[in-house]
Amino acid sequence: MTPDASVSAPVHTRLPVDTRDGPVTLAVADRDGLVAWYGRVLGFVEQARSATRSVLGAAGGAALLVLDQKPGLPAHDQRTAGLFHVAYLVPSREDLARWVAHVAAQRIPIEGASDHLVSEAFYLSDPEGNGIEVYRDRPRGEWRRKGDEIAMDTLAADVQGLLALGTRLPAWTGAASGTTVGHVHLKVADLDAARRFYVETLGMDLMTTYPGALFVAAGGYHHHFGLNVWRSKGRPKPAREEYGLAETTIVVPDAAALAATATRLATAGYRADSGDGAVITVDPAGNRLRLAIGEATAEALLAA
Numbered sequence: 001m002t003p004d005a006s007v008s009a010p011v012h013t014r015l016p017v018d019t020r021d022g023p024v025t026l027a028v029a030d031r032d033g034l035v036a037w038y039g040r041v042l043g044f045v046e047q048a049r050s051a052t053r054s055v056l057g058a059a060g061g062a063a064l065l066v067l068d069q070k071p072g073l074p075a076h077d078q079r080t081a082g083l084f085h086v087a088y089l090v091p092s093r094e095d096l097a098r099w100v101a102h103v104a105a106q107r108i109p110i111e112g113a114s115d116h117l118v119s120e121a122f123y124l125s126d127p128e129g130n131g132i133e134v135y136r137d138r139p140r141g142e143w144r145r146k147g148d149e150i151a152m153d154t155l156a157a158d159v160q161g162l163l164a165l166g167t168r169l170p171a172w173t174g175a176a177s178g179t180t181v182g183h184v185h186l187k188v189a190d191l192d193a194a195r196r197f198y199v200e201t202l203g204m205d206l207m208t209t210y211p212g213a214l215f216v217a218a219g220g221y222h223h224h225f226g227l228n229v230w231r232s233k234g235r236p237k238p239a240r241e242e243y244g245l246a247e248t249t250i251v252v253p254d255a256a257a258l259a260a261t262a263t264r265l266a267t268a269g270y271r272a273d274s275g276d277g278a279v280i281t282v283d284p285a286g287n288r289l290r291l292a293i294g295e296a297t298a299e300a301l302l303a304a
Contacts (some may be wrong), residue, residue: 022249085131089182123294
């Protein structure tokens with residue numbers, strides 16, 4: 001049969017359902033000090049090391065964090081776009097409870113703890129001021145909906161219940177091997193511009209909204225990215241290099257998904273630099289994203 005020329009090929013406008021977050025790269029002043037801190041506090045191990053970079057993750061697990069030593073950069077202005085926090089997702093409530101017992105025993109400062117309905121989360125910052133969330137998800141069958149959105153809230157966490165559970169379990173010995181980057185929360189300059197980029201062009205779905213914030217994801221997850229203007233409204237990331245967030249990664253399943261996303265970005269006028277199985281783009285607030293196929297090895301991340 002001769003193909004009907006009037007029937008066009010399908011246009012892929014959304015990211016695949018198995019899209020997820022990959023490792024985050026931070027520009028840092030004291031790499032060795034942070035390697036030690038992430039080991040002591042989060043249980044990360046150094047999976048690979050070069051003259052200027054260290055790749056961290058759980059022992060036997062995926063790479064989660066790249067620390068890029070950069071001498072003499074200015075500090076990140078917290079009132080501008082950039083990193084709000086990197087959120088590390090542990091596999092179970094028991095894993096979270098064991099970590100909570102660990103930080104309590106070690107008197108590690110925690111800045112907040114919240115029940116978000118879909119998850120239980122704890123917040124802290126590393127010694128260079130990079131925000132961190134450690135959380136566990138409730139099963140998807142327990143997530144509630146609010147109209148077209150997933151219901152999320154910020155309620156008091158059951159800290160005492162988690163602490164009691166953690167003290168009954170075997171002692172925490174490090175990050176669980178199934179720990180992943182569950183989501184990345186970014187500060188942006190303009191929510192309408194962020195929606196156009198992340199939802200209309202990149203191809204994520206709007207999952208829920210807060211005053212001054214959007215939460216977007218692929219595949220029905222509660223969010224792969226949080227985007228807020230709480231401190232950064234109208235203030236994009238400075239063009240000069242600075243300490244803090246250098247790059248965050250979005251992992252897509254195959255070359256077709258990567259190519260389709262690159263085409264959407266370029267057609268909409270956004271940067272879409274391709275090479276080495278990845279596409280580099282920058283959101284309207286100046287946050288740099290790497291779209292890559294599959295899991296990168298620690299050795300590959302040293303050279304990225």
